[in-house]
Amino acid sequence: MVKETTGLSRWKEQLFTKDDPLHLHKTLGFACLLSYAFRFARAGAEQDMGFATHPEWTIPTILLHLSLNLSSLEFKIPTQRITTDGGRIWPQYRLHSLVFLSRSLACLVANHWRRQQTDSDKSILHLWIVLGTMAAGDWASNSVGKHRSNSIRDLKGPVLVKYYFSLTQFLATAMTLVLGWKPRSSVHFYFCFVIQLTAFLMTLRRKHLVSHGINIVLYALLLGVGIAVAMNECRILYPDSLLTFLEIVALVGFTAALWRMGPWPNIVRPIINNKYMIWTAVYFFSGNYLRPVLDAADGDAEAFFLTKSQVKGLAWGEVGVVILFGVYKYFGSEIQISATLSTKD
Structure with missing residues (x-):
């Protein structure tokens, strides 16, 4: 009878396998951990996780983290998502992980280049990065054919938790656009951390080293810390207008979320x-009508289309709508589940 390994021996047995005979993926993973430690130790206004003070390491850092995701392509994984016992990596997710990691890395490249420019505003680069990411994500989804599975909508978990995950994804895209107004890199690098750590946690789930519930809790915490990191960046960029900047981010993200997830009639949904x-619309709206309010010495000046007080009202109004929409989704799902159960009975 073979004795089952436990503790650290079990982790070593599950993580060091013949699937990575040259230990390339593990070596890159360890190097990325050191990279995150180096960068996080240099968080702050002046260093910007070292991207401002050590620009010569920016491109090597980008190549290192990109290589980690590329090296994961060597592993054989199920062609179809397994949802019976929680989240595991499947082909579409692996491609999406690479795509959205590339979005954050592309923002790092853009910021690295913009720091060397002084002639004009290049924030539109972030819009092109966002749109390019969407196109790449659509290609990745179509490439798996009938085995498509939405990361959040098909997740095994409570409705409100999935709603929270969806909203934070919209806010992450909003931050990608709005932070393009000034070349700061810390938030983008933290996004890389969330993406790569989440993939590792899903690997641990596949090897039965952690439970699905723990992974959901950890992912929720990672997103919460991401919000805190973003708020700190907002404080650094606009110390005298922190609340206004946060309200603008919320307004951009929640507008896109409600526009995208709203209960539109099927006949107009493909167009609306x-x-x-x-995202193109909210980018130009935020740049033309919200950014001037933020940059103004007096946001209530009549020269601007919107005042600070109006932005505040719109933002908090949307927060209320988002909460109500979450309640609607929760009770709507409960009613649907009850109807399904009664039909089965």
């Missing part, structure tokens, strides 16, 4: 619900 149109 176009994500490329949505």
